[in-house]
Amino acid sequence: MIVPTWRDDDAPISRGPACRPRRPASRRLLVQPGRPRHRRLRRATGDPDHHRRAAPAGRSGSHARLEDHDRSHRASAQRGPGLSDPAAPRPGRPLCPGARRATDSDRRRRNTPHPRLRPHHRLRAAEEPPTLPPAPRAGRLDRLTMPPLDDHAVCMLRIALTPGLGPVRAARCIEAFGSPADLFSASPAALQRIQGIGSVLAPRIAAGLAASRDLADRQRESAARLGATIIARGGADYPPLLAELEDAPLVLFCRGRLSADSDDRYPVGIVGSRVCTLYGLEQSARFAGALARAGLTVVSGGARGIDTSAHRGALDAGGRTIVVMGCGLAHTYPPENVDLFEQIVADDRGAVISELPIETPAVAENFPGRNRIISGLSLGVLLIEAGARSGALITARIAAEEQGREVMALPGRVDSQASRGALELIRDGGAAPVIEPGDVIHTLENAARHHFQGTHEARFAPSPQGLFHADPPAPVGLSPLQQRIVALLTEPASADQISTRLGLEPAALRTELTVLELTRRIERVGGLFQAACGK
Structure with missing residues (x-):
């Protein structure tokens, strides 16, 4: 393809068609095969003859013009505002009324080369390509600050990353072998005797335990990049309410600060439907704000609708909130809540946690499992608005039937499909109706007293x-x-x-x-x- 470029000197060229008017010598087009069209340079330096200067020998016209342009920029920056400064007064040309003089930010912006003023991306074969700085090598443990973990936490992390070992099976194995560390020396025959592990699963678990060290190192490395911590079950920082569950997560990946023994000692879960009404959004923010001002930490799933409104209501009231993710911390779901989650972490207003490995994407099958964590972290769960098939009903059912938590529901319009599930739960006696934030505090008072005295596990034990x-x-x-x-x-x-x-x-x-x-x-x-x- 033949592409015209601007001529750089006054060498004679053929006129072309007779009907075409002859251009000035400095503006004629030179037709050369394989050369891209050169875009006209912005005359940021104020030099009227900038485009007329001929290129020195050995340099292409377009590259010479680019280099001269950058040199003019540097010279202009050294001599400061003058005749080349468009904002400076010129002889015989005073400032117009209302015009302002150049500020430091204007000069910095003017003296910064424009992104287009770079060597062209198509270079001749004889020219040397630009030298780029070497890219940083990812995955270097010595260049990252690894989260401090004791031996118990490392073992629990390795067990959590082993395929075939969920929280219940892992707890049985730890109880059978005495400690998490002793589990790594167990033979397939010994693992086979554990309830729920047969002859087919035992060799896979043994192989997974042996290969889990590298997986754990990669998770710690990813946690260091995100500034996340790893909290292991059985550790001092693990939430005591969550530790009461039989299927409590082995580890929690946490961004922010989770203070289960002080600031987050009395949490309450607020859940509801993603597809909600304006009434649901208003009441979610109202209840969350009032409970946060009363000293309770609002726990929810960070989803669209009721969850997001509850988190924002707690933050607006100056309280704390905990987001339980259904994906790894390297992902944000829903993506529009990235600023909300960052505000929670940056302002020390709570935590964003997940039991899933850090790179786990947001898939549908991971979200029901996080519901037990929302209710397990809480003294009770408040259902704001939920349809007949809402996933929030799963959280309410788990809280009441499996964990013995208090369950409350906010009544809605009897003809509203958005409140159908909550109304049926109240009708069947599965939830206590509440109409004021004080009703929630009154319902949780007994559970909070047992939690304060250390008898909460006995109080709600099945x-x-x-x-x-x-x-x-x-x-x-x-x-x-x-x-x-x-x-x-x-x-x-x-x-x-x-x-x-x-x-x-x-x-x-x-x-x-x-x-x-x-x-x-x-x-x-x-x-x-x-x-x-x-x-």
Whole structure:
């Protein structure tokens, strides 16, 4: 292809078609095969004859013009504002009314070469290509600050990265072999005797444990790049409420500060649907802000809709919030919340955590698993707005049935599909209705007291099932009121139903129910109470 370029000197050329007017010698086009069209330079230096200067011998015209342009820039920067400074007054040309003189930022911007004023990307074969600085070598452990981990945390990280070992199987293996470190010396035959590990899975787990050291080093390296920490189950920094769960994560990858023993001691989960109404967004921010001002940490999943509104409500109130991700910390989902998550970390207003390896992408199957972490971190869960098939109902069900957490729901319009799931949960007795933030604090008061006294795990521990496996009741005498309550609970009933039937105030009834649960006379099944087996 023949491309015209501007002529650099006054050498004679053919005129071309007779009908074409002859251009000045300095502006004629020289047709050369294989040469790209040269774009006209911006005359930033103020030199009217800049484009007329001939190129020295041995240099192409376009490259010579580029080099002269950069040289003029440097000379202009050294001599300061003068005749070449468009903002400086010129002889016979005073500043126009309202014009301003050049500032330092203007001069810095003017003296910086334009991105287009660089050597052309197509160089001749005889010319040397520009020398680029060597790219930094990624993956160098000596160039990164590795997160400090003790031997226990390193072992737990390696176990968590082993295929086939989930939280439950890993806990069984650690209990069988005595410690996490002893698990790495176990043979496939020994692993095969663990419940849930057969002859097919045992060799794979043994091979995975042997190859887990390199995986753990890469995770620590990735955590160092992100400024993240790794919190291992059984360590001093691991959240005690989450540690009560049978399937608690072996490790948590954390950006920010997770202070489970001080600032984040009393967390509350706020969940809801991604597809929500304006009413749901307003109430989520309202409840989150009020609870944050009361000293509670708001825990949610960082998703669109109710979750995002809850996080922002807590931050606007000057409180703390924890984001439980459904992907690795190297990814942000949803992507529009990247500024929100960075604000939480940069302003020391909470943490962004995940149990998944750092490079894990956001896929649908990873999100239901994080729901148990949201409820496990919390004293109770508040359901703001959820449809009949919302994923937030999974969190509420896990909190009530598997973890024994308090579950509350905000009533919505009875004809609104966005509130259908929450209304059904209230109707079936699976959640306590709340209409004010004070109702949430009142509901969590008993659980917070047990957590403060260190008896929360016993308070919410699941009761043994079956007639012949139940332990005998503690030898504690019952008051007449307590006997009436036990006699009434031959069938499951909610606290409101018991209060109505016995004519008791809710506060007085709650105290008696707590005593009966601690003495194992009654047990909680979701949001209902019933007499314990054999009682």
